[in-house]
């Protein structure tokens with residue numbers, strides 16, 4: 001299926017000439033100039049994959065990197081809202097779709113099915129083959145231009161979307177997956193299954209993040225472990241993969257996600273800031289090793 005076929009199927013794509021600076025190397029495709037591809041995954045829904053994808057991207061961007069985000073959560077695309085990009089339009093050029101630039105400097109770009117739907121209440125009610133075709137289009141036909149990092153936000157579980165994403169990315173040798181869990185045993189169990197998925201599909205695991213790991217009181221800085229603590233670190237030890245850190249529950253983080261604010265820039269003194277920037281730093285160190 002060609003780009004043109006999809007553009008008649010889905011509204012919201014504008015034909016334009018915005019991509020003069022982003023022509024891809026014809027031989028290698030649109031990901032030719034993307035240095036590191038990172039998937040953000042979890043066996044469980046609602047654990048903070050999109051939040052972490054967004055914040056890791058912002059932290060890498062504030063570290064001076066060019067970053068793209070690909071939202072392959074077809075049924076629940078939440079990143080446009082988190083980056084204040086709802087209602088923006090995807091354009092089309094000779095080499096494919098031009099992603100939406102979130103900032104004026106064009107250092108952070110985003111592609112999401114959210115940009116292709118008529119309205120915010122539209123639902124994607126597709127069977128596997130159509131979802132797979134869409135994911136292949138997202139991976140092969142978005143003209144990302146030069147990026148240091150492409151962060152791929154995935155839906156929960158180990159479904160068709162995951163298999164298609166990993167298969168389509170394989171030729172581009174992704175750096176690996178960041179696994180997100182919450183501290184509870186049920187979430188940790190689901191992430192254990194996700195680790196098995198990575199093993200079976202040959203996807204490296206960059207490390208595990210424990211999100212919503214305690215609540216730091218803004219008044220006295222006391223940490224209450226609302227959902228228990230330590231499940232992520234234990235799982236990392238058990239699986240023999242790096243533990244990337246604990247991100248606490250931070251009301252400023254959820255408020256920023258709701259309002260599309262740049263949390264990393266606006267709240268450097270908040271509870272979640274040190275953990276998020278430390279995760280980005282670990283990713284940068286790991287990327288330096290794999291250049």
Ligand SMILES: Nc1ncnc2c1ncn2[C@@H]1O[C@H](COP(=O)(O)OP(=O)(O)OP(=O)(O)O)[C@@H](O)[C@H]1O
Nearest residue numbers: 045046047048049050051156212248249250254257
């Ligand atoms: N550390 C945190 N502190 C406070 N709120 C958080 C934190 N992490 C995530 N949230 C909030 O939890 C909710 C779910 O997060 P998010 O949408 O990122 O999860 P998800 O795993 O991507 O969900 P889905 O499985 O639906 O894709 C959001 O409202 C988000 O703002």
Ligand code: SF4
Nearest residue numbers: 217218219220221222
């Ligand atoms: S953590 Fe401390 S300041 Fe916060 S509500 Fe409890 S007692 Fe009060």
